[in-house]
Amino acid sequence: MDYLRAVLNNDKKSEKQHLNNLVKIGKKLNKDVSTYEKELTKLASIKTSTKKVVRKKTTTKNVTSKKKTTTYKNSAYNISKVTVEENQIIIDFKHYIKKDYIHYSEEKRGGKYYDIFDFDGRFEDASPTKLVMNGVDRIRITQYKYRTLRIELINDYNLKAIYIISKKRVIIKILNLKNTTKNTSKSIADKIRQNKDKVVVIDPGHGGKDSGAIGDRKRYEKNTVLTVAKHLYYDLKKRGYTVYLTRNKDKFIELRDRTKFANRKNADIFISIHANAVPKSQWEKAKGIETFFLSPARSSRAKRIAAIENKTDMSTMNNSSQNALLTILNQSKITSSQKLGIDVQQNLLYTARKKYKDIEDGGVREGPFWVLVGAQMPSILIEIGYITNSTEGRRLFETSYQKLLAKGIANGVDSYFAKNQ
Numbered sequence: 527m528d529y530l531r532a533v534l535n536n537d538k539k540s541e542k543q544h545l546n547n548l549v550k551i552g553k554k555l556n557k558d559v560s561t562y563e564k565e566l567t568k569l570a571s572i573k574t575s576t577k578k579v580v581r582k583k584t585t586t587k588n589v590t591s592k593k594k595t596t597t598y599k600n601s602a603y604n605i606s607k608v609t610v611e612e613n614q615i616i617i618d619f620k621h622y623i624k625k626d627y628i629h630y631s632e633e634k635r636g637g638k639y640y641d642i643f644d645f646d647g648r649f650e651d652a653s654p655t656k657l658v659m660n661g662v663d664r665i666r667i668t669q670y671k672y673r674t675l676r677i678e679l680i681n682d683y684n685l686k687a688i689y690i691i692s693k694k695r696v697i698i699k700i701l702n703l704k705n706t707t708k709n710t711s712k713s714i715a716d717k718i719r720q721n722k723d724k725v726v727v728i729d730p731g732h733g734g735k736d737s738g739a740i741g742d743r744k745r746y747e748k749n750t751v752l753t754v755a756k757h758l759y760y761d762l763k764k765r766g767y768t769v770y771l772t773r774n775k776d777k778f779i780e781l782r783d784r785t786k787f788a789n790r791k792n793a794d795i796f797i798s799i800h801a802n803a804v805p806k807s808q809w810e811k812a813k814g815i816e817t818f819f820l821s822p823a824r825s826s827r828a829k830r831i832a833a834i835e836n837k838t839d840m841s842t843m844n845n846s847s848q849n850a851l852l853t854i855l856n857q858s859k860i861t862s863s864q865k866l867g868i869d870v871q872q873n874l875l876y877t878a879r880k881k882y883k884d885i886e887d888g889g890v891r892e893g894p895f896w897v898l899v900g901a902q903m904p905s906i907l908i909e910i911g912y913i914t915n916s917t918e919g920r921r922l923f924e925t926s927y928q929k930l931l932a933k934g935i936a937n938g939v940d941s942y943f944a945k946n947q
């Protein structure tokens with residue numbers, strides 16, 4: 527996993543280092559490491575910076591029970607889940623925990639009260655996880671240090687927070703919650719204000735030298751998806767969301783940089799917009815809208831479409847690392863991506879069919895889309911129609927149709943967030 531992460535980050539130096547380890551360990555275990563060795567020689571020919579590597583100091587903690595430490599130090603992520611249930615924060619570890627795994631402190635800064643919980647551990651989904659608790663202004667979760675997960679409750683009055691340890695679980699409770707019966711009847715203004723915390727990154731596919739699919743009459747995928755994405759951008763902004771576009775002009779962007787951008791923006795969801803195409807013999811047959819979420823592909827149809835969309839950015843990774851990456855995908859992210867996909871597809875069809883009754887439902891499918899791999903948040907790829915079909919291809923370049931598609935997607939985003947706070 528360290529190796530794959532290095533590949534994804536395009537960090538040649540650590541890629542080399544982890545490859546070296548793989549080869550060394552693999553040889554000891556009598557495994558076939560020839561692919562890794564080949565990769566290594568390839569890498570060795572690329573000059574890496576000669577800067578001195580500052581080795582991170584490993585904090586040697588005074589841990590008395592040696593047995594326990596070794597069992598959990600071995601697993602990289604020893605915190606499996608952080609959730610809110612019945613207005614309490616639940617932190618689930620993969621091992622039994624003791625009192626000294628938690629450090630609690632209070633602070634007051636800039637008129638705000640901070641309740642800070644530091645846990646001895648690592649949690650894979652630290653910053654993408656967003657928690658909401660009635661009566662608490664903000665909850666922040668960060669991997670504060672390599673082995674310290676920090677959860678902060680930030681509030682404008684002093685909370686009385688306590689924690690309870692129960693086997694592998696820590697429960698954080700607030701004793702003096704003000705009676706905030708939210709959700710009774712939210713005004714539109716309230717809703718718009720709430721949406722501000724939700725970050726949506728829209729990714730118009732292709733761009734620049736990469737035109738994407740090309741239909742009849744020089745209809746380029748890169749152009750229609752950019753326009754639809756822009757309409758979506760303004761629609762979501764109007765609804766109060768914080769929105770970013772990976773590109774707002776005809777410019778080439780590497781696939782990995784698109785999700786990197788979304789991760790940097792701490793996006794809650796990532797929506798990649800594309801248009802579909804088929805060989806000329808099927809031009810009039812193939813049409814409709816379909817939505818994909820990332821997972822290792824099963825159907826040959828998904829593989830075919832993924833192969834088209836993935837074309838530009840696969841060169842740097844060999845086949846075995848591609849497959850390995852797809853198999854370590856986080857299951858919970860796949861599930862939320864699927865939920866997002868269903869909400870968007872349903873709303874998109876419902877909205878667009880009000881005016882265009884003949885739009886075909888291509889369904890919500892799974893597929894190994896490279897642009898979605900690096901995303902740390904629920905992410906989907908929408909094929910808004912077949913650019914090669916005469917009717918759909920024409921509509922895809924009509925402003926009214928483009929706006930309608932954007933509205934449908936925005937309705938889907940609303941629906942997703944209403945269900946998944």
Ligand SMILES: [Zn+2]
Pocket residue numbers: 731732738739747799800801835
């Ligand atoms: Zn595309």
